[in-house]
Amino acid sequence: MEDVVSLLHGFSIALTPYNIVLMVIGIVLGVIIGVLPGLGGANGVAILLPLTFSMSPTSAIIMLSCIYWGALFGGAITSILFNIPGEPWSVATTFDGHPMAQQGRADQALTAAFTSSFVGALVAVIMITFLAPLIAKFALRFGPAEFFAVFFLTFASFIGTSRGSPFKAVASMCLGFALGAVGLDQMTGSLRLTFGSQELLAGFDFLIAVIGLFGIAEMMSSVESGLQFRGKHATIRLSVVLHTWKSLLRYWATSIRSCIIGCWMGVTPGGATPASFMSYALAKRFSKNGNNFGKGEIEGVVAPETAAHAAGTSALLPMLTLGIPGSPTAAVLLGGLMIWGLQPGPMLFIEQKEFVWGLIASMYLGNVVGLIIVLTCVPLFAAILRVPFSIIVPVILVICAVGAYTVNNNMFDIWLMLGFGIMGYVLQKLDYPLAPLVLAIVLGDKAEEGFRQALLGSQGSLTVFWSNWLVGSIMTLGLLLLFSPLITWAISKIRTGLGGHPAAAID
Amino acid sequence: MSNLNEEADPGPTLATNRTMDMVVSLLFIALGSVFMVDSWRIGIGWIEGSGPASGFFPFYISLFMALASLVNLQRAFVHAEPGGEESFVGRDSFKRVLFLLGPTLIYVLAIQYLGIYVSSAIFITAFMIASRAHIQQAVLVGIGTSVALFLMFEVWFLVPLPKGPLEALIGY
């Protein structure tokens, strides 16, 4: 009850005209930042951080967190329209979002993405409002073994879902792990797989790989077949939004599941990216239309977007209560808190009530404002597809190059992006699945780190992964998911008495 | 390229999927081997006090990659992959891809000398003219994009991008 009173007080702080203007500015800037590949939410917030020195901490965090919401919304736009994920967590959105755009259903895909984002965020904020102290305690239980278990679960849930040759999937995923391992080994502080090259010191950035593998490769295959983007009837009306909303109601189960995954991963802090992948994979497994995933299934947009936004929002909770950032953007916001003279951590909720509840209220309001802004802009975004191909192609290539450069301010990354583009084009044509590759690049080093930290602590004993109920149950769940194709295959073999393809089991 | 906007004929086959499958598998195996050698060099065992060595994880990953690619190579060799005889790329399709890739390579090269803004303006304009757009339109879009990017990155967001002699002239 006390929380509700505090929240209402928070609304009264957030709802001043000045703060509402800041919200709108923040959302618009955030969407722009989210749309530009490379210039992610973390960079965007970091860049604008110094601007907020002259504001009160509450107004400053309202504007910065709205940039964050905007970036979360914006990431979906280029994923759907051009197959270029503006943010790591919108990679999974491309899988079905882009095929929908190719079929001329960009408006539906965008509406679904924005709406699901909103739902995910809303659920996460409600959770933050009422369960913050409880969840903070839960997050403390996560040590290295638990982190590894979470990443293992993500891989396990994803691995069984790719079509085609399982050996190609394995090769593709291992390539991702190997590329992710290049550079400095965090655990020992020594360099590996750099072959003395100074360019490889920083390793392969996930965003560079994604811009190349998805964006550039997509451009190459469109040009090759002489295709153009089909977005002719993208004249959106309110009816499309309402119609899409109606169809979204059918996916309530997926939405709930994705919210849970998202909140959990945001708090632990696995982050929005694994949340979106895991949620997509599970939706595919449990959906009646699972086989249509990847061909433009709206449910395949709902799942990752809901989870990503739920995770992105709940990632702010450990930041506020514990002082640990659940995402890179949260890390920068954390820096902001300290600059404004606030100490994040357990005392924030007690010492800075006004700030905390103002922020939580702005989470509600910011997302509502954000949803309205992006939904009204859907026709504008969809209209981009009607721009002639001869303009779109070079402009997007330029934006990709700019994006690749801004990730690490490195010229070499633009070359890498081109390399990844050619690689993606070839691999895609030969039916190598790209999703496992990307997943391995982004999560590989984190998984390895958790694994090695855990083993270090246990002096090399693998029992650490079953040392308590939490890590034990996550690991067991992961193993079940990993071997579920094998189990279903075994069952079907027993039933039919026929020999299946043994290869399918390894996948 | 005149027919960029039309459904186009791929032209005669340059390589089949099977050939490309074999080439790619061999590349995977080669990369896996190189990584394995380097991982071996830095150690793949257990180091007392710091846990598994740096090379432990990449070594086994590269090993799995090479093994899986051996299977892929063998499957391509014995025609086990479906669609192996289909065309990977036709001559005309390949030309179209080169039409995109060639200028892009020159563009990226030019960034290092002219800076990203000037190169982008030239690249967009040239690409559009080659795709038979109106010259005025091409120049407008090219310069417009560069100016917009310049304002956004250098002026508002204060994110430095690669710059060349022209930007130096105006004091950046």
Next chain:
Amino acid sequence: MRKRPLGVMTAIALAAGATAGPVAAAAWEPAKPITFIIPAGTGGGADLMARFIQGIVTKHNLTKQPIVVVNKGGGAGAEGFLDVKGSKGDPHKIIITLSNLFTTPLATGVPFNWKDMTPVAMLSLDQFILWVNAQAPYKTAAEYVAAVKAGDDKKFKMGGTGSKQEDQIITVALEANTTPKKFTYVPYKGGGEVATQLVGNHVDSTVNNPIEAVSQWKGGNLRPLCIFDSKRSTYTEKVTADMAWSDIPTCKEAGVDTEYQMLRGIFTSPGATPEQVAYYVDLFKKVAETEDWKKFMSDGAFNQTFMSGPEFTTWLEAAEKRHLALMKEAGFLAAAAN
């Protein structure tokens, strides 16, 4: 002709407290935006400080040209240092350093040394404190060290940021007091994460910087045992109900003879002229005089030592020798073949 009056003006301005307009800076003025490189990722201690400086400069209008902050954290910061090393003749680049200035070239073999850049100034020294969980039975550093000594080898886990960097160096130095028993050093990515792992009891102790752990200390989750400095902190304002930073004993007086502090300094491109260096020294002096900076320093219990010129160079030489000795002793040097 031109130089002299300007020089005089500078002297006057400095004498007057250097708070006058930016006109009265030094003989050299930046002609384009100043790039401020952080040899670490976003969200860390160096990043925080650099962005804070950027904010102060913007807020108080200390430079005519904007300061542009860029993260180049690849290869434990090597990426950023190599960038500055390669920018000879471009004085519009400055870089903030942490201890990886010394440790990265030693641990990775990347061809780079602090002498490849031009030293500008030392802004402050960051402290290190030995922390344990508040529920742990150890009240003093001596008790904790005794427990480590009495326990099984490698039974006690020390959490820290990065590998073969400051936290692990301190850990190894600390082991001189626990011989023959050693810690199991568990490296994490960020300082905040390390502090949280200690609260969650996943490690037994940490050597977090004050700012990384202060909030958990206030919240009653962590307990400071000793500070790795030769004298106690000068901040006497109460942080928790009954303790101030100055109440934390030095490790030496607690019976554990280990000292370490981390440089937060500024360097610029190689070949910078004395006028250019003077401009930056002056700029950072002005930054250090602002109220915002003083508050930031006291929040993080930084040791406020401002140094520049030969004094700073001498300090750097000594610090380099010390790191080489510490790293050699710990066996952290990169193999010669690398």
